[in-house]
Amino acid sequence: MKDVFVRLATDFLSALIFLAVYLVTDSVVLATSVAIATAIAQVIHARLKGRSLPFMTYASLGLVVVLGAATLLTHDPRFIFAKPAIAHFAVAVFMLRRGWMLRYVPPIVAETIPEYVTVAGYAWSALMLALGIGTIAVAATGDLKLWALYITVVAGGTKIAAFAIQLIAFRLIVASRIRAARA
Known part of the structure; x- marks a missing residue:
């Protein structure tokens, strides 16, 4: 059961980080940039630890990067949402x-x-x-x-x-x- 909650937290970490940074700074650009960096760092960290990553991890990274880029281009947080x-x-x-x-x-x-x-x-x-x-x-x-x-x-x-x-x-x-x- 603990694994399930850890996976959920890991899967939504970049969204949670986005939310925290946005609430503290009120900056969509900063929050989005930190969320993208967090998602990339998660994948790099797992790879350095030698963990094989499932497709969903890469799909999640792709979503964060693509939707984050759309957010940065439009300054509209709904893409990350x-x-x-x-x-x-x-x-x-x-x-x-x-x-x-x-x-x-x-x-x-x-x-x-x-x-x-x-x-x-x-x-x-x-x-x-x-x-x-x-x-x-x-x-x-x-x-x-x-x-x-x-x-x-x-x-x-x-x-x-x-x-x-x-x-x-x-x-x-x-x-x-x-x-x-x-x-």
């Missing part, structure tokens, strides 16, 4: 693959209730799509405070709540199946 939405859409597409989630759950869950895990995987895809659409809608307003609230409280909180609900549901269903098998 849209980056989490694009990431949500990409993840939603990946999550449409049947059974993707089976490798992320404990073996007892994968063996006992694989059909529920598959349904949960599709539910996660729908959630990511909905959060991406919400992010685009909020980004279109150009309101930094609303965007920050949405990304941290709504998007982050929704994922944490969905994870908690899924964890409890899987535990209850697995326990029920094990009791039924013993009876």
